[in-house]
Amino acid sequence: MAEKxxxxxxxxxxxxxxxxxxxxxxxxxxxxxxxxxxETIYDRFSLDNFPNCYxxxxxxxxxxxYWDEILDTSDAPCFKWFKGGKINxxxxxxxxxxxxxxxxxxxxxxxxxxxxxxQHITYQELFVRVNEFAALLRDFAGLKRGDRVTLHMPMVPxxxxxxxxCARLGxxxxxxxxxxxGRACADRIxxxxxxxxxxxxxxxxxxxxxxxxxxxxxxxxxxxxxxQTVDKVLVWQRYPGxxxxxxxxxxxxxxxxxxxxxxxxxxxxxxxxxxxEDPLFLMYTSGTTGKPxxxxxxxxxxxxxxxxxSKYVQxxxxxxxxxxxxxxxxxxxxxxxxxxxxxxxxSSVVYEGVPTYPDAGRAWRIAQDLxxxxxHTAPTAIRALRKIGPDEPVKYNYEFKHMTTVGEPxxxxxxxxxxxxxxxxxxxxxxxxxxxxxxxxxxxxxxAIKPMKPGSAGPGMPGxxxxxxxxxxxxxxxxxxxxxxxxxxxxxPGMFQTIWGDRDRFVDTYFARYCKDPKSTNWQDxxxxxxxxxxxxxxxxxxxxxxIDDVINVSGHRLGxxxxxxxxxxxxxxxxxxxxxxxxxxxxxxxDLYVSLKPGYEATDELAKKVSDTxxxxxxxxxxxxxxxxxxxxxxxxxxxxMRRVLAAISNNKDEGDVTTLANPEIVEEIxxxxxx
Ligand code: WT7
Numbered sequence: 001m002a003e004k005x006x007x008x009x010x011x012x013x014x015x016x017x018x019x020x021x022x023x024x025x026x027x028x029x030x031x032x033x034x035x036x037x038x039e040t041i042y043d044r045f046s047l048d049n050f051p052n053c054y055x056x057x058x059x060x061x062x063x064x065x066y067w068d069e070i071l072d073t074s075d076a077p078c079f080k081w082f083k084g085g086k087i088n089x090x091x092x093x094x095x096x097x098x099x100x101x102x103x104x105x106x107x108x109x110x111x112x113x114x115x116x117x118x119q120h121i122t123y124q125e126l127f128v129r130v131n132e133f134a135a136l137l138r139d140f141a142g143l144k145r146g147d148r149v150t151l152h153m154p155m156v157p158x159x160x161x162x163x164x165x166c167a168r169l170g171x172x173x174x175x176x177x178x179x180x181x182g183r184a185c186a187d188r189i190x191x192x193x194x195x196x197x198x199x200x201x202x203x204x205x206x207x208x209x210x211x212x213x214x215x216x217x218x219x220x221x222x223x224x225x226x227x228q229t230v231d232k233v234l235v236w237q238r239y240p241g242x243x244x245x246x247x248x249x250x251x252x253x254x255x256x257x258x259x260x261x262x263x264x265x266x267x268x269x270x271x272x273x274x275x276x277e278d279p280l281f282l283m284y285t286s287g288t289t290g291k292p293x294x295x296x297x298x299x300x301x302x303x304x305x306x307x308x309x310s311k312y313v314q315x316x317x318x319x320x321x322x323x324x325x326x327x328x329x330x331x332x333x334x335x336x337x338x339x340x341x342x343x344x345x346x347s348s349v350v351y352e353g354v355p356t357y358p359d360a361g362r363a364w365r366i367a368q369d370l371x372x373x374x375x376h377t378a379p380t381a382i383r384a385l386r387k388i389g390p391d392e393p394v395k396y397n398y399e400f401k402h403m404t405t406v407g408e409p410x411x412x413x414x415x416x417x418x419x420x421x422x423x424x425x426x427x428x429x430x431x432x433x434x435x436x437x438x439x440x441x442x443x444x445x446x447x448a449i450k451p452m453k454p455g456s457a458g459p460g461m462p463g464x465x466x467x468x469x470x471x472x473x474x475x476x477x478x479x480x481x482x483x484x485x486x487x488x489x490x491x492x493p494g495m496f497q498t499i500w501g502d503r504d505r506f507v508d509t510y511f512a513r514y515c516k517d518p519k520s521t522n523w524q525d526x527x528x529x530x531x532x533x534x535x536x537x538x539x540x541x542x543x544x545x546x547x548i549d550d551v552i553n554v555s556g557h558r559l560g561x562x563x564x565x566x567x568x569x570x571x572x573x574x575x576x577x578x579x580x581x582x583x584x585x586x587x588x589x590x591x592d593l594y595v596s597l598k599p600g601y602e603a604t605d606e607l608a609k610k611v612s613d614t615x616x617x618x619x620x621x622x623x624x625x626x627x628x629x630x631x632x633x634x635x636x637x638x639x640x641x642x643m644r645r646v647l648a649a650i651s652n653n654k655d656e657g658d659v660t661t662l663a664n665p666e667i668v669e670e671i672x673x674x675x676x677x
Contacts, residue, residue, distance in 0.1 A: 030402070089164075151198045437496045
């Protein structure tokens with residue numbers, strides 16, 4: 001035990017004690033209107049019918065040229081879907097809806113300040129704005145098919161407009177979460193090789209207008225130092241024509257989009273006929289090492305999978321008003337605010353601010369005002385809303401037919417509040433388990449077919465065949481109550497194609513451990529390792545227990561411990577850093593940071609603050625530690641490894657186990673006194 005590094009498995013064992021909950025049935029009313037009620041879908045998508053089953057999703061899209069090979073495995077595990085097909089994602093999300101829906105809202109924008117009211121962008125307006133901006137990107141910024149462009153934008157309608165304009169041109173967008181720092185943005189600019197950065201001058205968050213342009217200056221400066229020149233920064237304005245940021249514009253580099261757009265009034269851009277397997281976008285996510293991974297998502301496969309799952313799992317009809325509260329800067333927003341919903345002509349809500357601003361009723365007023373009937377959010381938001389206003393939802397007159405939870409395991413108690421209070425016992429709930437890498441849902445119930453079970457995501461999606469392995473690679477049978485590493489036996493169209501520029505890391509991280517033959521071109525030999533621990537019940541429902549690697553899930557988002565530790569090491573005085581997850585009532589987990597100092601430096605509150613601030617500026621506020629503990633020494637094994645398991649036990653007030661074999665067991669008591677008082 002002593003030589004073993006800390007993993008989340010101990011956490012996982014605790015989670016097993018949740019026990020299996022009883023089923024909840026969807027209402028007759030929901031089933032009567034649902035998009036998918038045919039139970040034979042599970043047979044149609046069985047392993048025997050793989051991969052041809054996915055034709056059903058591909059046929060939800062319009063193709064310039066129909067594909068001739070559904071799955072090309074010749075370069076396994078870099079799988080290519082719908083080979084030979086030609087398609088454009090923007091055309092599928094915008095143009096093709098104009099005949100029937102041009103006057104229907106595509107995007108309901110909700111600014112955070114209440115007095116600004118609502119904006120309703122129709123499909124026609126979306127078409128116009130996307131075309132004009134695509135013309136600008138092509139003719140003014142010189143972007144063309146295959147180029148990468150970094151976006152660092154908040155939750156404003158210009159973000160989906162920018163993404164769709166890129167998709168129209170075949171330009172690969174890489175949107176960086178708006179709350180990330182200039183440094184984090186710079187790293188992604190460099191890795192993706194972007195020479196254009198698209199940003200916004202300012203946005204609202206919790207009542208203040210935040211100067212966002214300053215991050216662009218930092219990002220461009222740092223990217224330049226790392227060898228990637230950004231020659232144009234395109235700045236959308238929160239209030240067109242009005243300065244909302246005091247950060248100056250760099251002459252010949254920075255341009256206000258509104259000014260330049262005037263030259264493109266009325267412009268129309270022919271959508272590029274992309275190969276199905278051409279990349280559509282990159283989405284960076286944290287891994288076990290410091291460097292974030294650029295998950296590369298393809299065009300045809302990604303769009304088919306998100307359209308299909310938006311229809312069957314989200315149950316979106318063109319007449320619904322669908323609100324996913326996630327940020328478009330994460331994969332959830334790409335798949336289930338923008339591409340999936342718009343591909344099937346949804347009306348999708350984009351909310352700028354925080355759900356609890358200015359009070360606990362805001363989210364429910366938005367739902368009531370817009371007539372939202374499909375609601376999608378994460379356990380962290382549900383916990384926050386429940387905490388500050390448990391009786392708020394019943395005061396408002398909205399009616400949800402369907403609700404989603406995503407991002408981390410949801411405690412059955414929180415699930416039940418969501419069901420009873422937010423859904424008013426009328427909404428069907430889906431707990432969707434998936435990842436940045438997977439593009440779309442892996443496990444979930446199909447809401448009108450399978451009952452709900454609090455705390456369980458449900459069975460594998462149609463066409464997704466999970467399998468749980470133990471550390472030796474033996475299958476753990478369902479119903480045994482034993483946790484293991486959950487993998488997916490087969491590829492699927494939404495799956496990422498590779499890590500941008502690093503195929504080896506892609507293979508190593510996700511396939512090497514359980515690959516049956518590294519030379520094989522059979523998909524059967526390449527189970528996909530998700531990195532999560534899970535238990536599968538007898539009924540095939542999957543309960544996710546958390547990550548097995550060094551990744552902390554904070555508010556439903558992955559932060560690499562190495563990433564945070566390297567940020568801490570930027571501080572001159574810091575010699576060693578170790579990050580561990582601490583349970584948090586609302587965020588699920590929070591990082592606790594332990595640092596030791598170089599000789600000659602003294603532990604002070606100022607220094608702890610400096611370390612904490614550095615993490616905010618290097619990564620973003622989301623990574624800010626709960627507490628920075630400056631310790632004399634780290635608990636270490638005799639071989640010199642930091643014992644994160646021991647630190648985690650101390651931070652979480654748990655038994656630290658046997659520490660007698662450590663190189664320095666006496667430090668444990670000392671740290672314990674400091675942390676636990
Ligand atoms: C990790 C992926 C999927 C979009 C948001 C997060 C955890 C995700 C669930 C769920 C339990 C979940 C997993 C996964 N996770 N959804 N419904 N139940 N855990 O994307 O940042 O790539 O994180 O989030 O641990 O591996 P991400």
